Amino acid sequence: MNAALAVTKVFAGLAFHSQAIMADGLHTATDLFTDIAVLAGLRASSKPADLDHHYGHRRITTLVGLIIGASLLLASAIIVMEAVKSFHALAIEKNLPPIQAGLPMWLAIVTIPVKEMLFRVTRVVGRRTGDVSLIANAWHHRSDAVTSVGASLGLGAVLIGGEQWRFMDPLAATVLAAWLAGVAVNIIRENAGELIDRAPESHVLDSIEQVVRNTEGVKEVHAFRARRIGGKIAMDINVMVEPGLTVRQGHDIASDVQKKVQESIEDVLEVLVHIEPAY
Numbered sequence: 342m343n344a345a346l347a348v349t350k351v352f353a354g355l356a357f358h359s360q361a362i363m364a365d366g367l368h369t370a371t372d373l374f375t376d377i378a379v380l381a382g383l384r385a386s387s388k389p390a391d392l393d394h395h396y397g398h399r400r401i402t403t404l405v406g407l408i409i410g411a412s413l414l415l416a417s418a419i420i421v422m423e424a425v426k427s428f429h430a431l432a433i434e435k436n437l438p439p440i441q442a443g444l445p446m447w448l449a450i451v452t453i454p455v456k457e458m459l460f461r462v463t464r465v466v467g468r469r470t471g472d473v474s475l476i477a478n479a480w481h482h483r484s485d486a487v488t489s490v491g492a493s494l495g496l497g498a499v500l501i502g503g504e505q506w507r508f509m510d511p512l513a514a515t516v517l518a519a520w521l522a523g524v525a526v527n528i529i530r531e532n533a534g535e536l537i538d539r540a541p542e543s544h545v546l547d548s549i550e551q552v553v554r555n556t557e558g559v560k561e562v563h564a565f566r567a568r569r570i571g572g573k574i575a576m577d578i579n580v581m582v583e584p585g586l587t588v589r590q591g592h593d594i595a596s597d598v599q600k601k602v603q604e605s606i607e608d609v610l611e612v613l614v615h616i617e618p619a620y
Contacts, residue, residue: 346452347373353445359499362445364420364514365452365492368485368521371416372456375409379478386472386571399571399610403535405474409481410528413521420518427511446496449489456486471608473535473572477528484524491517538568545606549576552605558582558594560619573610578602584618591616 350366353359382405390397460482467475495513498506540546546567553562560581567576582594595614603609 346455350445350448350452353448359445359492359496359510362449362492362496363423364517365449365485365488367419368413368416368488368517369452371412372481372485375412375478375481378405378408379474381405382474383472386474396570396575399573400536402472402474402571403532406477406532407529407536409474409477410525410532413481413484413525413528417518417521417525420514420521424511424514424518427514428508443500446493446500449493449496452489453486453493456482456489460486471572473532476572477532480524480528484521487520488517491520535569535571541567541569541574541608545574545608549602549606549609552602553578553580553598556580556594556598556601558586558590559598563617570610572608574606574608575611576602576609577613577615579615579617581617581619584620 347366347370350362350369353362353366382401386398386401388394388398460479463475463482464479467473467479491513495509498509498513502509549567550562550565553559553565560583563579563581565576565578567574569575578598580594580598582591586594595616598614599612602612
C-alpha cells in the first residue's frame with residue numbers, strides 16, 4: 342500500500358508540478374522504508390539470549406526507533422530544500438510550468454483516512470506489546486496523514502486562487518516539513534533515552550516501590566534501579582528482611598517481590614532482587 346501511494350504521489354508531483362504532493366510522496370516513501378525496518382527489527386528482537394547477547398536482543402527495537410526518527414528528519418530536510426528552490430524560482434519570476442492542483446489535491450485527500458487507520462491499528466499493537474519501534478512507526482503513519490492534510494489545503498488554495506496563490510504550494514510543504522521535524526526529534530529523544538538507560542517515569546517508580554514495600558517479609562527498600570529496554574522495564578531491587586531468616590525464607594521473599602512487581606506493573610520485563618539483613 343505504501344509503495345503504491347509513494348509512487349503515485351511522486352509521479353503526480355512531477356507530472357503536475359506540485360511541491361506539496363511531492364513532499365507528501367517522499368514522506369510516504371519513508372513509511373515504506375520504516376515498515377521494512379520495523380518488521381526486520383521485530384524478528385531480530387524476538388530472538389532469545391545467546392552467548393554474545395546475554396540480555397537478549399530487545400534493544401534492536403530501540404535502534405529501529407532511532408532509524409525511523411532519523412528517516413523522518415531526513416525527509417523533512419529534503420522537503421525544505423525543494424520548497425526553498427521553489428520560493429527562489431518564484432522570487433526571480435522564473436517561468437515555471439503551471440500547477441495542475443485538482444488531481445494531486447484529491448490524491449492527498451484520499452490518503453488521509455488510509456494513513457490514519459494505519460496509525461490507530463499500529464499504535465494499538467505497539468501499546469499492547471510495549472514495542473517502541475511499532476509505536477514510533479505508528480506516529481510515522483499519523484505524520485503522513487497530517488502531511489496529506491497540509492498538502493490538500495495548500496493545493497486547494499492554488500486550485501481556488503490560481504497562479505497568484507502558487508506560493509501556497511511550497512509554503513504548505515515547508516509547514517509540513519517543520520511539523521515532521523518536530524515529530525522526528527521526539528522519536529529520536531525517546532529512543533536515545535533508552536540507549537543511555539534513562540529511568541522510567543517517576544509515577545512508575547513510585548508504583549513499583551509501593552508494591553515492594555507492601556510485600557510480606559519486606560522491612561525496608563534499601564535501593565532500586567530501573568531502566569527501559571525495548572519499551573519494557575528491567576530493574577534490580579535491594580530489600581531488607583529479618584536478619585535471622587534462613588536462605589530459603591529469604592529466597593521466598595525475593596521470589597514474592599519479583600512476582601508481585603511483574604503482576605502489578607505490566608511493563609516490567611525482569612526483576613533482580615537482592616536480600617539484605619535489616620539492622
